Amino acid sequence: MTFRLLGLGLLALALPAWAHNHPTALRLATTDAPPQIDGRLDDSAWLRAPAHDRFVQYLPADRQPARWRTSVQVLVTADALVFGIRAWDPQPERIRAPLARRDQVKADQDFVSVFIDAVGHRRTAQYVRVSAAGAVEDGLYAAEEASEDAAPDFDVQAAVQRLPDGYSVELRWPLAALRYPHADGAPWRVMVARSIPREERTLNLSAPLTKDALHFIAELQPLEGLDDLVEQVRERGFFALRPELTLRSTRDTDADGTTRRARKASLGAEFKWRPRADWVIDATLNPDFSQVELDAPQLAGNTRFALSVPEKRPFFLESADVVxxxxxxxxxxxxxxxxxxxxxxxxxxxxxxxxxxxxxxxxxxxxxxxxxxxxxxxxxxxxxxxxxxxxxxxxxxxxxxxxxxxxxxxxxxxxxxxxxxxxxxxxxxxxxxxxxxxxxxxxxxxxxxxxxxxxxxxxxxxxxxxxxxxxxxxxxxxxxxxxxxxxxxxxxxxxxxxxxxxxxxxxxxASAFGYLRLGERELAGLAMHESELQLTVQQTQTVADPLLRVAGGQVVDRLFRPGFWFAAARNTGVWGHVGLDSLRAKSGGRLHDTRTLMLGFESNPGELLSFLMAEVEWGRRLDVDADRVGTGLQAQFEAKLRTPLPAGWWLEFEQRLGLGWVDGPSGQRAFTDRSAQTLVVLHLSARDSLRVIHQQTRFTRRADVSAELAAEDGTDRQLALMFQHRIGLSRIFSLGLNRASERPGLARHSELFAKLTLGY
Known part of the structure; x- marks a missing residue:
């Protein structure tokens, strides 16, 4: 405690001088040549641009000076903001820089990220992450939910240069991709972050953010040096056209063996028009989403409620925070x-x-x-x-x-x-x-x-x-x-x-979730950077529903789950809870007491095994269809591997598994619910990749006369194979094969497609 107070005192002494040192942009004259986006930071403009290098540590512990030096410079051209970020590293051979898909720049990689709030109120921010290999992830951060949404994509350009003492990044962010008001807006705000995955993942920020803040963009700083930029460009219009041509051949086979074949060529387009700063008009005509990645399978055999899936289609993602x-x-x-x-x-x-x-x-x-x-x-x-x-x-x-x-x-x-x-x-x-x-x-x-x-x-x-x-x-x-x-x-x-x-x-x-922070601890010789005691409570009761013959006041669920969470080295999190719950499967049915123990962990073990997650809940679980409790388990597992190959290729492998079961009164398995997804991506270059996804769900149930349940055995399989050549958002060529089958019935569907998208 003494050392922590001393550290806070030293930081407090440093803050007054540092608090006014915000990132400052250099406005380039119309006669100045804009920088080449090659990651080198050797253009003449970078020699004149002011550098901001007062970064502080946010992870694993906040309120500390950054141990790795980082600097950021900003240039303003006629149509874009250009960020130049220099990341020094005393051990450059340990920089993790695998080729990765768009929106897959995660904590297992070295990266820098830029958050921009062009409205200036710190309610939402657009962000772009650039890995040390030049991979890009972008999206929106919403302060109200304190969460990121990586689905939106922005037409940015990024390049990285590896250096003997680290790496440098150039990020060109077009003004057309920023969203800001026409008049009376607050100053634009920015924050730059740098992530360093080592034994202890470190996250350094250009703004004095601490973990006490209600959300991650609470301390975005004004970007100085813009002067009258907004006034100059607020009347400027932008127009983008993305035509797409899709050729498709399909074959469908019904359960009775009937086969139907079809070939189709379709032309679609997406339009985006920003007549001035505060308006954006979007239109889509006959869009095709055959290149969108399959949704991950979910265990659904032991629930009677529908499950939601995330949005990935471009038309719906413009200004998602306004929706x-x-x-x-x-x-x-x-x-x-x-x-x-x-x-x-x-x-x-x-x-x-x-x-x-x-x-x-x-x-x-x-x-x-x-x-x-x-x-x-x-x-x-x-x-x-x-x-x-x-x-x-x-x-x-x-x-x-x-x-x-x-x-x-x-x-x-x-x-x-x-x-x-x-x-x-x-x-x-x-x-x-x-x-x-x-x-x-x-x-x-x-x-x-x-x-x-x-x-x-x-x-x-x-x-x-x-x-x-x-x-x-x-x-x-x-x-x-x-x-x-x-x-x-x-x-x-x-x-x-x-x-x-x-x-x-x-x-x-009525529901509540809360935790008490215990701070840094040591457990069995393991240093915990953060630790928490958690509690979840919830009670759901019915409202009278004569149409469905549901009486009011019945308890649907009553949850009481004391638990814990702590973080340790290698970006490791460990959590668990005891489930002292009561659940009702149907109206008028018995309120069952379930008793379970849940344990989970996730980690970034190393450069090869980049991510590992497992969560297991075991104990007395409810069999919803049989309306009884039995010994059972529900588990999920995920692993990600990345490895370099000859010729500069990278192989990305992801495996997801789900398993659930409950025993019947005789001790035999009443039902088993399984899901699996295997994803393999061969990165031939930063622009070319070959992706294979195979996934399967299967639900089996043993016949049970006492519960009036017939035997079940249903399987759903999907296979997706796609080659893609991609240059940002402007040029995308995809060639793919999709196959799907389901049993019982043995209905099958296959599809071969080619799609070309061009941006203007």
């Missing part, structure tokens, strides 16, 4: 998806979207036509009924938000029209109040109206108009000693949103 938050909070609930869940849009024929961003307000609206065929959800307290979407629907969504100092208020409208009198409308409001540096309140109220129902057989039908609501209020607190996230919500029985994700309704829920 609303999309990341789950610490309690594991993804409440924001109730308002708008883009994966509810299955196969759009065309779409149009407009986004406006002002200094204190923002808004977006979109309308599209969907070919349909995906799932439509109708939820209850104990299960989600799933039907098939009628084809050729139209979807509309709009949200506007206004900031009043620390309070932000938003309103939204959502509409889905399937024709023939089938449709759903949602109107609502959401808000956030930042009550100081340590506390945040959030909530929403959504009202729905629908004439579309799904019966027990999964058939879509027209019903008399049904109305429902969803109300949620959450409090989040973080300080130097403890963290708390408390939520209360009510979802009425008939709440529905066919542009959102609603997998449970007819419930009232």
């Amino acid at each position: 609303g938050p999309t990341q789950p909070d610490e309690s594991g609930e993804n409440r924001s998806l109730a308002a708008f869940y883009t994966r509810a849009i299955t196969d759009p024929d065309w779409g149009l979207r407009a986004t406006w961003r002002g200094a204190g307000a923002e808004a977006t609206a979109l309308h599209l036509r969907d070919a349909g065929g995906g799932p439509v959800l109708r939820a209850g307290a104990f299960a989600t009924r799933v039907g098939t979407q009628p084809r050729d629907s139209e979807a509309s969504f709009a949200r506007g938000r206004r900031q009043f100092g620390p309070i932000g208020l938003a309103g939204l409208l959502s509409r889905r029209d399937f024709g023939h009198g089938l449709g759903t409308q949602v109107v609502g409001s959401d808000g956030v109040w930042r009550a100081g540096d340590s506390d945040q309140w959030r909530g929403h109220l959504l009202l729905s109206s629908t004439t579309l129902g799904v019966d027990d057989a999964g058939d879509v039908q027209r019903v008399d108009r049904q109305r429902g609501h969803r109300a949620w209020l959450g409090w989040r607190h973080l300080d130097a000693d403890w963290f708390a996230n408390v939520n209360v919500e009510e979802i009425s029985p008939r709440f529905a949103n066919d542009n959102g994700f609603v997998n449970q309704s007819g419930v009232r829920r």
